[in-house]
Structures are given as C-alpha cells and as structure tokens.
Amino acid sequence: MTIYTDVRPSPKMHTLHSSLLVDHTMGFTSSNHQLLSTIATNDQHGENSPYFDGWKAYDNDPFHPRGNPNGVIQMGLAENQLSLDLIEEWIAKNPSASICTPEGVNRFKDIANFQDYHGLPEFRTAVAKFMGRVRGGRVAFDPDRIVMGGGATGASELVVFCLADPGDAFLVPSPCYPAFDRDLRWRTGVQLLPVACKSSNNFQITRAALEEAYKNAIEANIRVKGLIITNPSNPLGTTVDKETLKSIVRFINDKNIHLVCDEIYSATVFGPPNFVGISEIIQEVDCNRDLIHIIYSLSKDLGLPGFRVGIVYSYNDAVVSCGRKMSSFGLVSSQTQHFLASLLSDEEFTERFLAENAKRIKNSHQLLTKGLAQVGIACLPSNAGLFVWMDLRSLLKEATIEGEIALWRVIIKEVKLNVSPGSSFHCVEPGWFRVCFANMDTKTMEVSLKRIREFISSKGKTENVATKKLKLRRLSFSSRMYDESSAMSPRLMSPHSPSPVVLAKTS
Numbered sequence: 001m002t003i004y005t006d007v008r009p010s011p012k013m014h015t016l017h018s019s020l021l022v023d024h025t026m027g028f029t030s031s032n033h034q035l036l037s038t039i040a041t042n043d044q045h046g047e048n049s050p051y052f053d054g055w056k057a058y059d060n061d062p063f064h065p066r067g068n069p070n071g072v073i074q075m076g077l078a079e080n081q082l083s084l085d086l087i088e089e090w091i092a093k094n095p096s097a098s099i100c101t102p103e104g105v106n107r108f109k110d111i112a113n114f115q116d117y118h119g120l121p122e123f124r125t126a127v128a129k130f131m132g133r134v135r136g137g138r139v140a141f142d143p144d145r146i147v148m149g150g151g152a153t154g155a156s157e158l159v160v161f162c163l164a165d166p167g168d169a170f171l172v173p174s175p176c177y178p179a180f181d182r183d184l185r186w187r188t189g190v191q192l193l194p195v196a197c198k199s200s201n202n203f204q205i206t207r208a209a210l211e212e213a214y215k216n217a218i219e220a221n222i223r224v225k226g227l228i229i230t231n232p233s234n235p236l237g238t239t240v241d242k243e244t245l246k247s248i249v250r251f252i253n254d255k256n257i258h259l260v261c262d263e264i265y266s267a268t269v270f271g272p273p274n275f276v277g278i279s280e281i282i283q284e285v286d287c288n289r290d291l292i293h294i295i296y297s298l299s300k301d302l303g304l305p306g307f308r309v310g311i312v313y314s315y316n317d318a319v320v321s322c323g324r325k326m327s328s329f330g331l332v333s334s335q336t337q338h339f340l341a342s343l344l345s346d347e348e349f350t351e352r353f354l355a356e357n358a359k360r361i362k363n364s365h366q367l368l369t370k371g372l373a374q375v376g377i378a379c380l381p382s383n384a385g386l387f388v389w390m391d392l393r394s395l396l397k398e399a400t401i402e403g404e405i406a407l408w409r410v411i412i413k414e415v416k417l418n419v420s421p422g423s424s425f426h427c428v429e430p431g432w433f434r435v436c437f438a439n440m441d442t443k444t445m446e447v448s449l450k451r452i453r454e455f456i457s458s459k460g461k462t463e464n465v466a467t468k469k470l471k472l473r474r475l476s477f478s479s480r481m482y483d484e485s486s487a488m489s490p491r492l493m494s495p496h497s498p499s500p501v502v503l504a505k506t507s
C-alpha cells in the first residue's frame with residue numbers, strides 16, 4: 001500500500017532539514033539533551049514536494065511586466081484576486097465596519113477586549129447565513145456549531161486532532177491538495193492513505209476505490225478514522241455529484257468512520273452542475289450525523305487568505321466542544337470578526353459579490369482553457385475552483401513520474417511558468433498539471449499563453465525527435481527538482497503571488 005510518505009525529497013528542503021539536524025546535533029549537551037523536540041524536527045512537515053519547489057522558483061525570479069518581464073509567472077497558487085475591488089468599494093462605503101475609522105472607533109474598546117473562544121455571536125451568525133446562501137438557501141447552518149480556526153489550514157488540523165490519535169489514518173481520494181501532507185500530519189501524527197482515482201472516469205470517487213483503500217489499511221493493521229474529501233476538488237476544479245456524495249456517506253456510515261468535507265471552494269462554482277454540499281446530502285441519506293464535519297474558510301470564496309478565517313462546522317456536539325477548546329490556538333482576531341460580521345450580513349452585497357465573482361472566475365477560466373485548446377492542450381472539463389487540471393500526457397518522454405518531473409522542470413526553467421505537477425497531488429497517472437488562473441490579470445494571463453504557444457510551436461518546428469528526447473533525458477536524470485544554485489536559501493516558505501499593486505499597474 002502506498003502511504004503518503006513517498007514524496008521525493010527536495011534537496012532544498014533537505015538542506016534546510018540538514019541544517020536543523022546539524023543545529024540540534026550541536027545542541028546536544030553533555031546530558032544528551034536535544035534542544036528542539038523530535039516532533040518539531042521530524043520529517044512530516046511535508047513541504048518536500050515539487051509543489052512547494054515551484055513556489056521557490058517564483059520567489060527567486062518573480063515575473064513583473066516591466067521590472068522582470070522574463071521572470072517566472074506564478075500559476076501554482078490558488079488565490080482569488082479577481083474580485084477584491086468589490087470588497088474595497090464596500091469598505092469605502094461602510095466605514096463603520098472598521099474600528100480604525102472615526103465612524104467605527106466607538107466599538108474599539110469592546111472589540112479589543114473580546115476574548116471568548118466561541119467567537120463574536122454576530123460573526124458566527126453572519127458566517128452561518130453566508131454558508132447557507134452559497135448553497136442556494138437549500139440548507140441552514142446553526143451558528144452554535146461554528147468553531148473557528150486559523151484558515152482552513154488550522155481548522156482542518158483542529159478537526160483531525162479531535163478525531164484521531166497518532167498512527168490512525170484518514171483516506172484521501174487522490175489527486176488531492178498537496179498541503180494536506182503538511183497541514184494534517186505534522187503535529188497530529190496521523191497518516192493519510194490515498195484512494196486512487198483515475199482519468200478513465202474523470203477522477204470520480206467510486207465505492208470500489210474506497211473499499212479497496214479501506215481493505216488495504218485494515219490488512220496493514222492501520223486504524224482508519226475517516227475519509228477527507230474536497231468538494232469542489234482541488235486540483236480538479238470539479239464539483240462532486242450528488243450520487244457520488246450519497247455513496248460516500250453510505251460508505252463512511254457502513255464503516256462507522258468520520259467524513260471531513262473541505263468545502264472551501266463552494267462559491268467558486270461558475271457553471272453547471274450546481275454545488276451540492278454534504279449538509280444537503282445528509283438531509284436525504286440516513287446516516288449518523290456525528291460522523292459529519294465541514295471545513296470552510298473565506299480564503300478562496302472571498303479571496304481573503306490573509307484574514308485567516310477558518311471554520312469547522314461539525315454535526316457532532318463533542319467535536320464542537322473539543323474544537324472550541326482547541327480553537328484558542330488559532331482564533332480569528334476579533335477585529336477581523338467584527339469587520340466580516342458587517343460585510344457578510346449585507347445581503348445585497350454578498351448576493352452581488354457571489355454572482356460577479358463567479359462570472360469573473362468563469363471568464364478567466366475560459367480565457368485560459370481556450371488559449372490552451374488553440375495549441376492542442378486539453379484540460380479536464382471543470383466548473384469550479386481557481387485552477388484547471390491540464391493534460392500534458394502527450395508531451396511526456398516517458399509515462400512515469402520521472403518523465404512528468406522532467407517536463408515540469410522544462411516548463412519552470414524554460415517557459416518560466418510555475419505550474420504544479422500531478423505527482424505532487426499524489427495523482428497516480430503521470431502527465432497532469434494544475435494551473436492556477438485567478439491570481440493574475442488578463443495581461444499576465446496573455447503573457448503566459450504566449451509563452452505556452454511559443455513553447456509548443458518551438459517543439460514542433462525546431463526540435464527533431466532525437467534532440468527533444470536528449471533534452472528531456474538530460475533533465476530527467478538530475479536529482480534536483482529545481483535549480484540547485486537557487487535552492488540554498490534557508491528562507492521559510494510562504495505563498496507569494498503578484499502583489500495587487502503589480503496587478504493594478506498592469507491592468
């Protein structure tokens with residue numbers, strides 16, 4: 001059985017780890033006392049994958065339309081910068097929503113002193129209503145079931161901590177969000193076990209695949225505590241259909257394991273079929289609701305990852321109460337809660353925002369997919385998310401992960417686009433790449449498409465098959481995933497995309 005520990009080591013991260021190892025080796029005292037904990041220095045942080053290497057490639061040579069026009073374009077970050085102007089307009093019209101304006105400063109003392117782990121009641125009420133609105137009003141959420149975490153990252157770790165002990169496992173359909181490796185395993189000690197999904201059925205999650213992954217775990221003596229799904233899917237950009245969701249609920253109910261649904265892309269759906277959340281499914285399918293938990297955040301739907309608003313919505317009272325105690329480690333600042341309570345309670349605004357945001361995502365998606373189609377590149381048909389799942393299988397020198405990484409290296413180094421290889425999403429079929437499109441303006445997108453066009457046509461015109469093979473082979477045998485010379489920085493990694501200022505100047 002494959003376990004998510006098979007991510008190839010990145011020398012850069014390895015270097016970072018090695019330096020920590022050297023440090024803490026040096027930190028041994030005569031009494032053999034280790035300065036850092038073994039958990040803090042274990043290798044479960046999971047940032048050793050090409051997904052994160054691509055971020056470094058961008059950081060080392062970031063594209064700027066005038067300052068660095070030949071730099072790397074960041075298409076490896078699922079950020080939504082398409083509708084921030086609408087929020088800016090709202091802020092300008094609603095100065096009392098902020099405690100830092102003459103109109104809002106009268107709430108300053110209240111908000112600055114607020115310490116309750118439960119969160120501001122008006123914030124929880126507004127988030128619950130917003131979640132209901134995103135689901136077309138077909139389901140209502142109870143504000144008392146909302147637990148806060150630091151972004152979906154903090155919220156998902158919190159729920160995993162509440163549900164599982166070190167060594168326990170969660171099944172995760174693959175391809176899946178690469179940072180689950182980092183976010184869910186490091187401090188909790190849980191394992192993630194892949195459920196292999198394939199292109200032959202558009203990567204849908206089948207009962208047979210779930211049963212097989214479950215059986216493998218049991219045979220390996222691993223206790224399975226739950227299943228984690230992302231709907232809409234990152235990286236596929238597709239919504240999970242109703243029948244599949246029903247079959248997933250029946251599966252977890254039969255096995256008496258938890259279902260954690262990461263629904264942080266629920267308002268990015270821009271085409272049919274509509275988003276159907278797990279809260280709607282459990283109204284139709286008989287199941288033990290204590291097993292159902294939703295992860296939400298405003299990072300994608302509103303484009304506010306910097307606000308670190310994460311939510312666990314659990315139908316299980318014990319998880320809500322345990323989560324509340326945990327949430328003190330990652331509370332959302334009360335200033336942010338206060339602001340968002342006003343913004344999300346403005347129904348006229350949220351209605352308009354959701355419609356306009358979906359329209360803009362759709363336009364960017366079309367611009368990218370049509371541009372790719374012009375040079376014969378197909379993507380998995382998708383209706384949601386901030387990315388497409390691009391099929392470059394025909395460009396692989398060999399249909400292996402090495403072949404995929406070789407092509408990825410050419411795309412980063414020569415085409416200068418940071419796209420993310422499918423293997424970093426634990427995709428079992430080599431040749432798929434995730435391409436993000438909502439963190440850039442139209443002009444930057446056009447530069448990306450121009451580079452792709454030139455790359456494809458140069459391959460056709462100037463490279464005969466032999467030289468093409470040679471080039472890819474040369475690249476595929478390097479042990480380094482990305483340029484060694486730039487890989488030595490001990491900087492800690494953090495997502496960077498073109499700043500809004502750059503975007504504004506280019507548009």
Ligand SMILES: Cc1ncc(COP(=O)(O)O)c(C=O)c1O
Pocket residue numbers: 078150151152153154177230234262264297298299305309310
């Ligand atoms: C599926 C999924 N879950 C969680 C996260 C983390 O989101 P947040 O910024 O709210 O922590 C991301 C971010 O890309 C994601 O794609």
